[in-house]
Amino acid sequence: MSATPIAVSVVAPRRFAIDSGRRKTRIGVAILGMLVLIAIFAPLLAPHDPDAIESGRVLRGLGFSHPFGSDALGRDVLSRVIFAFRVSLSVAVGSVVVAFVVGIPLGLVAGYRGGWTDTVIMRPVDMLLALPALLLAIALIAIVGPGSLIALLSISVIYVPILARVIRSSTLVVTSQTFVEGARARGASSRRIAVRHVLPNAIGPTIVQASVLMGFALQIEAALSFLGLGAQPPTPSLGVMLADGRDVLTQAPWVEIFPGLAIAITVLAFNLIGDGLRERLDPRGVTR
Amino acid sequence: MTAILEIDRVDVRFQVGNTDVSAVSDVSLQISEGEIFGLVGESGCGKTTLALALIGLLPGTAEVQGAIRFQGRDLVGLPDDQMRGLRGDRISMVFQDPMTSLDPCFAVGDQVAETIRAHRPVDRRTARDRALQLLHDVGIPEAGRRYGDPPHHLSGGMRQRVVIATAVANEPALLLADEPTTALDVTIQSQVLDLLRELRRTHHTTILLITHDLGVVAQLCDRVGVMYAGQLVEVAPVEEIFRAPRHPYTQALLAALPTAAQKRGALRVIEGRVPDLSDPPPGCRFAPRCPHRMTECDRVPPIAAEAPDHLVACWLSEATQAAAGTSAAERSAGRSRGASA
Numbered sequence: 349m350s351a352t353p354i355a356v357s358v359v360a361p362r363r364f365a366i367d368s369g370r371r372k373t374r375i376g377v378a379i380l381g382m383l384v385l386i387a388i389f390a391p392l393l394a395p396h397d398p399d400a401i402e403s404g405r406v407l408r409g410l411g412f413s414h415p416f417g418s419d420a421l422g423r424d425v426l427s428r429v430i431f432a433f434r435v436s437l438s439v440a441v442g443s444v445v446v447a448f449v450v451g452i453p454l455g456l457v458a459g460y461r462g463g464w465t466d467t468v469i470m471r472p473v474d475m476l477l478a479l480p481a482l483l484l485a486i487a488l489i490a491i492v493g494p495g496s497l498i499a500l501l502s503i504s505v506i507y508v509p510i511l512a513r514v515i516r517s518s519t520l521v522v523t524s525q526t527f528v529e530g531a532r533a534r535g536a537s538s539r540r541i542a543v544r545h546v547l548p549n550a551i552g553p554t555i556v557q558a559s560v561l562m563g564f565a566l567q568i569e570a571a572l573s574f575l576g577l578g579a580q581p582p583t584p585s586l587g588v589m590l591a592d593g594r595d596v597l598t599q600a601p602w603v604e605i606f607p608g609l610a611i612a613i614t615v616l617a618f619n620l621i622g623d624g625l626r627e628r629l630d631p632r633g634v635t636r
Numbered sequence: 637m638t639a640i641l642e643i644d645r646v647d648v649r650f651q652v653g654n655t656d657v658s659a660v661s662d663v664s665l666q667i668s669e670g671e672i673f674g675l676v677g678e679s680g681c682g683k684t685t686l687a688l689a690l691i692g693l694l695p696g697t698a699e700v701q702g703a704i705r706f707q708g709r710d711l712v713g714l715p716d717d718q719m720r721g722l723r724g725d726r727i728s729m730v731f732q733d734p735m736t737s738l739d740p741c742f743a744v745g746d747q748v749a750e751t752i753r754a755h756r757p758v759d760r761r762t763a764r765d766r767a768l769q770l771l772h773d774v775g776i777p778e779a780g781r782r783y784g785d786p787p788h789h790l791s792g793g794m795r796q797r798v799v800i801a802t803a804v805a806n807e808p809a810l811l812l813a814d815e816p817t818t819a820l821d822v823t824i825q826s827q828v829l830d831l832l833r834e835l836r837r838t839h840h841t842t843i844l845l846i847t848h849d850l851g852v853v854a855q856l857c858d859r860v861g862v863m864y865a866g867q868l869v870e871v872a873p874v875e876e877i878f879r880a881p882r883h884p885y886t887q888a889l890l891a892a893l894p895t896a897a898q899k900r901g902a903l904r905v906i907e908g909r910v911p912d913l914s915d916p917p918p919g920c921r922f923a924p925r926c927p928h929r930m931t932e933c934d935r936v937p938p939i940a941a942e943a944p945d946h947l948v949a950c951w952l953s954e955a956t957q958a959a960a961g962t963s964a965a966e967r968s969a970g971r972s973r974g975a976s977a
Contacts, residue, residue: 535751
C-alpha cells in the first residue's frame with residue numbers, strides 16, 4: 349500500500365518511450381556514421397578504380413578480388429557502390445540542407461508575422477506542394493538539363509514547401525505562448541523574438557522531418573539518376589547503377605542487389621534517426 | 637504625489653468576427669508615483685486587457701480609444717518602436733503563470749540579461765553580472781549555479797522570482813503585475829508579495845497589481861480600483877474599500893468573502909451572471925444583477941468623487957448624480973466630453 353508501485357506504473361511507459369527513441373536514434377546514427385565515413389574515405393576503401401573497364405572480368409560473380417562481383421563492362425561493383433554512395437549521399441544531404449536554409453526562414457517569417465506576409469509566402473508554397481514531387485523534379489530538369497547538381501536543386505525545390513509548412517505550423521503554436529508575449533513585454537525586438545525565442549522552440553519537428561526527408565531524397569536521387577536525369581554516366585550514382593544492372597538482372601543479379609541494398613540501408617538509417625528523434629521529442633507517443 | 641499614469645476615458649474594443657466586444661469601457665484612473673494600486677474584478681472584467689493596453693501588447697484586433705498618459709506622454713497611438721523602447725525599460729510586466737512565461741529553451745539568467753541588453757548599451761559580461769545580481773536580489777539561492785538552468789529546473793515560485801527579476805532589470809517606473817501570485821501556493825504567494833513590497837521600498841517603483849484576490853489587495857495595496865464587466869465602478873484607499881464600500885458590486889463582492897463564522901457549505905454568491913460584452917447592458921453593466929436597480933441605471937453612471945479619495949460610479953451616489961448634471965450641462969454648452977472624474 350505504499351506509493352511506490354503507483355509511481356513506477358506512471359513513470360515506466362514514459363521511460364520506455366524515451367529509451368526506445370534513444371535506442372533508435374543511436375542505431376540510426378551509428379549506421380549513418382559508418383556510411384558517412386565510407387563516403388568520405390571512398391578513395392581509400394575502394395579496392396579498384398570504379399571506372400576501370402576490364403573486358404576480362406565481365407559479369408564475374410562474387411569472389412575474393414571482387415567481393416560484390418563485376419558488371420557488364422567488367423567494373424568492380426563494390427568500388428562503384430562506394431563511389432556511387434558518395435555521390436548519392438551528397439545529393440541527398442545537400443538537397444535537404446539547401447531546402448532547410450531556404451524553407452526555414454520562409455516558414456518562420458510567415459508563421460510569426462501572419463496576415464499579409466503569411467499569405468504572400470504561403471500561397472506559392474501551397475501551389476508547389478500541389479504538384480507531384482517527382483514530376484516537378486523531372487520538369488525542372490527538363491528545363492535546365494540533367495546533372496547531379498541540378499538533381500540536388502530540384503529535390504530542394506520539392507522540399508522547401510514541406511519544411512516551410514512544418515516550421516510555420518510549429519511557429520504558430522509557439523508564437524501564441526505566453527513566453528513570447530513575455531519577451532515582447534521585456535522589449536525584445538521582433539527579429540530577436542523570432543530568431544532567439546520562437547525558432548529554437550519551433551525547430552524540433554522540422555529536424556525530425558528533415559532527417560526523414562534525407563532518406564526520401566536519396567530515393568528521389570536514385571530515381572532521377574535511374575531515369576538518366578541525375579548523375580550522368582560514367583559518374584557512378586546508385587540510380588545509375590540500378591539502371592545499368594537492369595539489363596543483366598537475370599544473369600548477374602549482384603549488379604542490381606548491392607546498390608539496392610545501399611539505398612535500403614541508408615534510408616533505414618535516416619528513418620531510424622527521424623523516428624527516434626520524434627519519439628524523444630514526443631514521449632507520450634500520441635502521434636502514430 | 638504626482639500622477640505617473642493617467643488613464644483618460646479609455647475604451648478597448650475587440651473585433652471578433654462580425655461582433656464588436658467592448659472589453660474596457662470608459663475607464664479613467666490616475667495612479668500616483670510610488671503607489672501600489674490594486675485592480676480587482678472577476679475573470680473577464682477587463683483588468684488584463686487594460687494592462688495590455690498600458691504596455692502596448694494588445695492583439696491587432698483590438699482598438700483603443702482615449703488617452704493613456706505615462707509620465708506625461710500619451711501611449712495610445714505611439715509608434716511601435718517607441719513603445720518597444722518603453723517596454724521592459726520604463727514599463728514592465730509580470731505575467732500570471734510563471735510556468736509558461738519563461739522561454740523553455742533559454743537559460744533563466746540569459747532571459748534577465750536579454751532584458752538589460754534590449755535597452756542598455758552594455759556588453760555581454762556586464763549584462764551577465766547585473767543579471768546575476770538581480771537573481772540574487774529576488775532571492776534565488778545559489779544564483780550563480782542557477783543562472784544557466786533552463787526554466788523547467790526551477791520551481792514555480794523560483795520561476796516567478798526570475799520573471800520578476802526580468803521585469804525589474806532596468807528599474808522600471810511602472811510595474812504591471814497581472815495576477816502574479818495566482819498560480820502559486822500560499823507560502824510562495826506571500827514571499828512574492830513581500831518581494832514586490834520590497835521593490836517599491838527600494839526603487840520607488842509604482843505597481844499596478846491586477847488580481848481577483850481581495851486578500852492580496854488587503855496585504856499589499858494602497859488604493860484599489862474595482863472593475864466590473866469592463867467598467868471601473870469604484871476607486872478608494874484599501875481601508876475604505878473594506879470598511880465602507882459604496883458601489884453595490886463592491887458590497888456584494890465583499891459580502892461574498894467566506895468567513896470563519898459562516899456555516900459550512902453556505903457560500904454567498906452574487907445572483908445572475910456577468911453580461912455578454914458583445915451586447916452589454918446600455919447603462920451600468922452591473923444593473924441586471926443589482927439589488928438597488930432603478931430607472932436611471934439605463935444610463936452610464938459617470939465615476940465621481942464622493943469623498944476626496946473615494947470615487948464611485950453609481951446612480952445611488954450623489955457625486956455621480958452631480959457629475960452627470962455637470963457633464964450634461966457641459967455637453968449642452970457645446971463643450972466636448974466633460975471631465976467627470
